[in-house]
Amino acid sequence: MSYSLRKLGLVRVAVGTPELRVADIDFNLRQIVGLAGQAAERKAQVLLLPELCLTGYSCADLFYQPLLQEKALQALQELARLSAEHSLVLVAGLPLALDGRLFNCAALIASGRVHGLVPKTFLPNTAEFYEQRWFSSARELTSDTFCLDGERIPVGTDLLFAAEGFPACCIGLEVCEDLWAVEPPSGRLAVSGATLLLNPSASPEVLGKRDYRRQLVCSQSARCLAAYAYASAGPGESSTDLVYAGHSLIAENGLQLAETERFSFDSQLACADVDLERLVLERQRNASFADSPATATRRIPFVLKDVRTKIFARPIPPRPFVPEGDRERDVRCEEIFAIQTTGLARRLRHTGSSQVVIGVSGGLDSTLALLVAVRAFDRLGLDRRGIQAITMPGFGTTVRTRGNAEKLADLLGVSLQVIGIDAAVRQHFADIGQDEKNHDITYENSQARERTQILMDVANQLGGLVIGTGDLSELALGWCTYNGDHMSMYAVNVGVPKTLVRYLVDWCAETGFSGEARAVLHDIGATPVSPELLPPDENGEIGQKTEETVGPYELHDFFLYHAVRLHYPPAKILAFAGQAFAGRYESKVILGWLQVFYRRFFSQQFKRSCLPDGPKVGSVVLSPRGDWRMPSDAAVSLWLTEIEALG
Structure with a gap:
């Protein structure tokens, strides 16, 4: 074309x-x-x-x-x-x-x-x-x-x-x-x-x-x-x-x-x-x-x-949030980590708290949040045992993710609790008349809200803060449970897109750890992205893979950067994406996920309108108090009409 x-x-x-x-x-x-x-x-x-x-x-x-x-x-x-x-x-x-x-x-x-x-x-x-x-x-x-x-x-x-x-x-x-x-x-x-x-x-x-x-x-x-x-x-x-x-x-x-x-x-x-x-x-x-x-x-x-x-004479990186080259990576990652840890450390100094609570799942986002908390505690001279990591196995938890969560908490020297949510969620299902075999949105969100309730209540017990783990890409797509993992007392990852989260975790593995800790972090980085709210497959592996449902995060992060940071219309995003991802995605595939992006981005604004505090990291942020102000009931028809014309 x-x-x-x-x-x-x-x-x-x-x-x-x-x-x-x-x-x-x-x-x-x-x-x-x-x-x-x-x-x-x-x-x-x-x-x-x-x-x-x-x-x-x-x-x-x-x-x-x-x-x-x-x-x-x-x-x-x-x-x-x-x-x-x-x-x-x-x-x-x-x-x-x-x-x-x-x-x-x-x-x-x-x-x-x-x-x-x-x-x-x-x-x-x-x-x-x-x-x-x-x-x-x-x-x-x-x-x-x-x-x-x-x-x-x-x-x-x-x-x-x-x-x-x-x-x-x-x-x-x-x-x-x-x-x-x-x-x-x-x-x-x-x-x-x-x-x-x-x-x-x-x-x-x-x-x-x-x-x-x-x-x-x-x-x-x-x-x-x-x-x-x-x-x-x-x-x-x-x-x-x-x-x-x-x-x-x-x-x-x-x-x-x-x-x-x-x-x-x-x-x-x-x-x-x-x-x-x-x-x-x-x-x-x-x-x-x-x-x-x-x-x-x-x-x-x-x-x-x-x-x-047919070919644009300009660099169009497929991952605009991710630095290129090892030297640039080290500088950029250290800067991001400094922003995240300084934000959390400032909040801890203000509240006078030496306790934080983090839900750890063995996934990328919670791992990054845990690493940020450890660095912040070290900067403030606080005992790492004041970091209360809680893993909450449920219907979709696999041996791999639970094992990585528990190993990492032990290797980092933080406190760890294992609190299963199966019984509590089943009681909730009984109370509201939800059939456990019906794996609908209620089935999924009930688990997410149960986990958030546990985190909030334990934080009250300890007099500490709940550290949010959700990232920028999830907020853009609304891939979070309203008043579930959507909510926290300070969200350290809200300015970090998913493609960069994986990069940061791998960078931490290479620059800050060795031996078993490095191996665990690399395995977390290689784990498919999943909320683990649906049961595992017959082999006990993750059965619910986020990118199979909402689309590849590398595409969505590309869309996010060009739609929000540069304000490009869909036609221009599609043209640039075609060059950036040449040989990896066909144009019709990119167009299909672009439509998903716009539908979700507009329909899920209400979740971004009430975000908890968290630090801006890069040039794209979706906080209603920061760079992005958008009505929750804005119509998406103008953008979808252009996308349909492109097909």
Whole structure:
């Protein structure tokens, strides 16, 4: 299946570093033509080229030569014809003589015309830089247009380029050093509406500058809630005193999407699909952005062709909540654990309690909650025996899960009680006239509520707190019993999605334990997710597997992140999921579980409207006191209608 980038709010941006000869404009133009052809083959819609790429950045006093200036303008007109040939938006750099001054400019070219010229504002003039010798700052402009072949071309730093029929795409330009200034012009342009910021640059390479440049580009994209593309001059520039590496980057809201190879004499190109629709939505929900004063700008319309693609040029991780790489995993897991344990420790200090009660089942969630409680008690210098772990075997409990719960409690040195619930639940069935052979929702929820009652009452006996074990994914799907496992006195896992819970338990096994404790934790991680409310199968194994009923948690966590954190509509979620899970789930399977997700997410909001306290961990949280406010009786029909149309 192919997708329209425009309908999904995406633009494919390319950053290019062409092979270059200083002052050889014909050669440089030929290299740009070849690079533009490559960009068109990769279905790029916008191609950003380096600063002064038509002449070379390091021309020095040759910039004063009228022949060089005139030839650069002729090459600019050739680029205009090239833009029409490839239906490509080009941004290129050249020197521009205007009103007796020379300016270092970026030109935006589309549909066979030069739409505007943006001069550089901040001219570096220290260390290796001497730009003020040749160029004037944009502040010295005395005209706001330039005549090129009989046409008046807008000139200035107040230009915004707006794509016709695509409101999310608005381009702002700044040049090289402008980004390194205390207050880059891109900030003002972003507040005024620019979602795609383009910077033609010539940044010489010195030790350590690559990492700083990455940080600068990514940070500015995050600060501006924008996509930021940066194209830098390559090794073809003069090596008299400096070396240029051609380090070009594309970032979106703090995340690097693509970069070119450095130190290559051949032309380099990198592409990425930037999500401008997402950035618009981020700005709508960001009060600081909304409060920032906009400035007067001139909006110049241009035509941006739409393209269709089967594969998106951007990373789409199938597990957006889970860190990639061992190093990142260790850092992220330690941070999550610190947030969870600090939240619980603060609550214990406030209540003056040295007792907590946790229902342990031998499953992932209760194991993580128990590990958090142990770390919190250790931080506060409290005796671990004050952690009362209670395992409550019922109709669905297996030998494997009960054994793991009991072993882990013993190995961690916490107190353990075994309280069977069969008799109490059967008495309750007799009281309400429930047939034990009828394995309906009453059969299941009665067990969950009996367990919660035990936990609450034991907590009262001890003067302690009941620690909730339910995770973020269960809350999103409503996969919890109202006033059963849904309720606690402090819920440490409410900000942790299921895919991350498993990751955290495995991480704890590897970094904090050895021997039998590690083996038990790994076995818990390998146990199928189940509430164990229905009887085991004939082999005594878990008969009720959650993911067979509600769907794979890796899919639901993907849906949750994109629907709640990024506010994507179903069509966009399906398109991205198709790439993220290619070869693992067919499109119709993903679509089916997506429908389940939306039905459950809307119908189960009433459970999230009365959640107990618990710490926010990541960028998605469903607490009614935090990031997510939703009426419990909101209609889901709008989203289901779109899903049905996708089928």
